[in-house]
Amino acid sequence: MSTGWIKLHRKILEHELWNDVNTFRLFTFLVMRASHCDGFKINGVVLNKGQYVRSYSKLCEDLAYKEGRGLKNISKSTIIRSIKKLVSNGMVTISDTKHGTLFTVVKYESYQEVKGDKETEPRTIHGPFVDRSRTEAGPKPDPYQELKNLSIKEFKEEEEKSPVGNDSPFQQIEDKYLSRRGGGLMITPNDAQAIERIIQEHIPLEDILVWIDEIFDQYRPRHRADGIKSFSYLEKGILDRWHAKQNPPSNISEFKPKRQQDNLSVLEAYAKENGIKFGGG
Structure with missing residues (x-):
């Protein structure tokens, strides 16, 4: 052969x-x-x-x-x-x-x-x-049974693996997106560009994969035909989370300290006003 x-x-x-x-x-x-x-x-x-x-x-x-x-x-x-x-x-x-x-x-x-x-x-x-x-x-x-058997056997095996393996970051992000999207076997050129932009932000891969799951889990479809159809939607959510992680809100509220008058200055002013000698001399 x-x-x-x-x-x-x-x-x-x-x-x-x-x-x-x-x-x-x-x-x-x-x-x-x-x-x-x-x-x-x-x-x-x-x-x-x-x-x-x-x-x-x-x-x-x-x-x-x-x-x-x-x-x-x-x-x-x-x-x-x-x-x-x-x-x-x-x-x-x-x-x-x-x-x-x-x-x-x-x-x-x-x-x-x-x-x-x-x-x-x-x-x-x-x-x-x-x-x-x-x-x-x-x-x-039966072709449909073949696809079903393939999905059960192989995709279950893939899901049990650690999310970070030997694949390139792009491949792991693509795989995660396709597995969560649940429809279609390929990404679009626009999806690929959005993934590349996310990679160029130098966001840790572990965070990206976790946030993809988080965004899908939190998404609430408005009707049966509604869903996340492009990676651009995920891109915004990932960038928002990355910005929040880089700039965590402070737990200590900022305030200006109250101005406190010096006790000696108060006594000196009182003495002067009432004709009383203050201090030595």
Whole structure:
């Protein structure tokens, strides 16, 4: 599976996947690594055409990118979101094995096979989540159940981890925001800019993550369609809390001390007024 070539149709440029860098890289990686024939054996697992077995941790390493002089691994939560997107779009199916997750590229055979000189349409990109290849092993999985199982298994594991890990500050803030927002798998360019502005304020990451939870917990939606839809809303709340932390109110009220007259001055004035000698001489 490390030699040869694969087909990639130009129509992928028109698909939303093209603008999602991590998901696009994951999909092309799975296509490139998938078995090109039935009966291919790897690590004791027999694969059919279009299948590949890999753990999420290994995928984080597989999709590492260059940062500075070293390589930066993709976070596990990013991998999970990308897998969910591929599953929900009917591009891959997943199932658990003792060796890792079994990925099956939907309709791999129909668009990777060469049939004469005729170009084959990449129906994986645009086709529905039905009519899977006959080479898939086992019963046809329900895509909704796949997503549910993935959410239960993987996101529960992520939530149990410490909020501050090996991910970049941007990634941790993005993950926290997406997990609390509860809808959508990606942030907008405006969200990304707002996160960058918060990072540039040099606010401790621990505070940012706590305040994101706090803002969501305190938000009171006006109706069922109301909610926090952008990170800009969180940005203001975070900045307000950071300013308050930097400038705590004093518990001692400021006051001007009462002016007290000197006792000797009072006696001297009284003596002068009444013709009484005051002091020596």
